[in-house]
Amino acid sequence: MGVQEQYPFDVAAVRDDFPILDRLVGGDPTSPGQDEADxxxxxYLDNAATSHTPDPVVDAIADYYRSYNSNVHRGIHQLSQEASVAYEEAHDVVADFIGANGREEVIFTKNTTEAMNLVAYAWGLEELGPGDNVVLTQMEHHASLVTWQQIGKKTGAEVRFIEVTDEGTLDMADAEAKIDDDTEMVSAVHVSNTLGTINPIRELAELAHDRDGLIFADAAQSVPNRPVDVADLDVDFLAFSGHKMCGPTGIGALYGREELLESMGPYLYGGEMIRKVTFEESTWEDLPWKFEAGTPSIAQGIGLAAAIEYLEEVGMERIEEHESLLAEYAHDRLTDLGGVEIYGPPGDDRGGLVAFNVEGVHAHDLSSVLNDYGVAIRAGDHCTQPLHDELGVAASARASFYLYNTVEEVDALVDAVREARDLFA
Structure with missing residues (x-):
């Protein structure tokens, strides 16, 4: 059976919803006389950075602007009421999608980074102090690493890092040693955006909770492509971004256990998040609105809900299966190519991405050559500079897959990598 025959859904039908995939690229877009024959x-294999947006999601956003564009929670008129209902129901869609108890546990943010900062400042500045520690992993994205690093400097709390094994997995013996009675927060990436490692979040949650600590899961690379249930993971906080899951930019979500969010003060102040204001005092609105100051990202929230509904129609289990199929195929083909070093676990035990380097070729040069063949990948440190230092490389190339990618596109990647390898040999 060919790999294509193992697709868990009709990939061609899905691709029809993404007109951008039909684009031709090449030449100099600023040159009026470029030769289209070139x-x-x-x-497009840069989905871990940003995925594309299908027509139904674009239509949902356009319908908001064309039909009921208005601010939320501030008007009695019909358009404001319609916008408010749609925006509130978007929270419900997200809550159902990740297994939260209700909209009270879902805060809309700009992205995963803002969600991380919200918790770090609203919870961390109040709860952390000298003698406490926060435990991260060596594979953390800068959104987590830099944020907790800086909060540690402000509060005097120690920041510790669980080591990564030579196989690209977490050293759980080191995790048990690092997470102790002084650990107030464990913040761990669910799926590494560099190694593809799928971390044992529930096991880390058990270690944290056994020592009366909390756990924050960075799910930016997991919620878009596999079933994620906050109750099953037993996390206290979890965050993800819409632009990595067929949604618009400028929208993300923070899940927090209701009792924790109730105990935290606001991160931002101003309109929308208040209940009563006098010249001397202010009181806060109910959850989730007390954390959504000012005019929120209304169209983006509605677009995120539409993206979730689109993904659910395809099926999250099937999307995970498809990504795993492509990642394993890419891992095997690049390995067979020779002269390619791949980082992270084996191809059958990783998320839907492959980070690698070609012997004698800098990742940026490799990406430039691949671009000539129309292949879009990421090159650099992927916002994991300390991890790259541990790997002993300045940068890596990363191909990341999503529901609309195909085996033929992986073949195109491998062919282009071969050409680049031979060019620099």
Whole structure:
């Protein structure tokens, strides 16, 4: 059976919802006389950075602007009421999607980074102090690492890092040693955006809770492509971004256990998040609104809900299966190519991405050559500079897959990598 015959859903039908995938790329877009004959098919393999947006999601956003564009929670008129209902129901869609108890546990943010900062400042500044520690992993994205690092400097709390094994997995013996009775927070990436490692979040949660600590899961690379249930993971906080899961930019979500969110003060102050204001005092609105100051990202929230509904129609289990199929195929083909070093676990035990380097070729040069063949990948440190230091490399190339990618596109990647390898040999 060919790999294509193992697709868990009709990939061609899905691709029809993404017109951008039909683009031709090449030449100099600023040159009015470029030769279109030099253009090539786009092969988009940079989904861990940003995924594309299907027509139904674009239509939902456009319908808001065309039909009921208005501010929320501030008007009695019909448009404001319609916008308010749609925006509130978007919280319900997110809550159902991740297994939260209700909209009270879902805060809309700009992205995962803002969600991390919200907790770090609203909870961390109040709860952390000298003698406490926060435990991260060596594979953390800068959104987590830099945020807790800086909160540690402000509060005097120690920041510790669970080591990564040579196989690219967490050293759980080191985790048990690092997470102790002084640990107030464990913040761990669910799926590494560099190694593809799928971390044992529930096991880390058990270690944290046994010592009366909390756990924050960075789910930016897991919620978009696999079933995620906050109750099953037993997390206290979890965050993800809409632009990595067929949604618009400028929207993300923070899940927090209701009792924790109730105990925390606001991160931002101003309109929308208040209940009563006098010249001397202010009181806060109920959850989730007390954490959503000012005019929120209304269209983006509605777009995120539409993206979730689109993904659920395809099926999250099937999307996970499809990504795993492509990641394993890419891992095996790049390994067989020779002269390629791949980082992270084996191909059958990783998320839907492959980070690698080609012997004698800098990742930036490799990405430039691949671009000539229409293949879009990421090159750099992927916001994991300390992890790259541990790997002993300045940068890596990363191909990341999503529900609309195909085996033929992986073949195009491998062919282009071969050409680059031979070019620099």
């Amino acid at each position: 253009d090539v098919d786009l092969v």
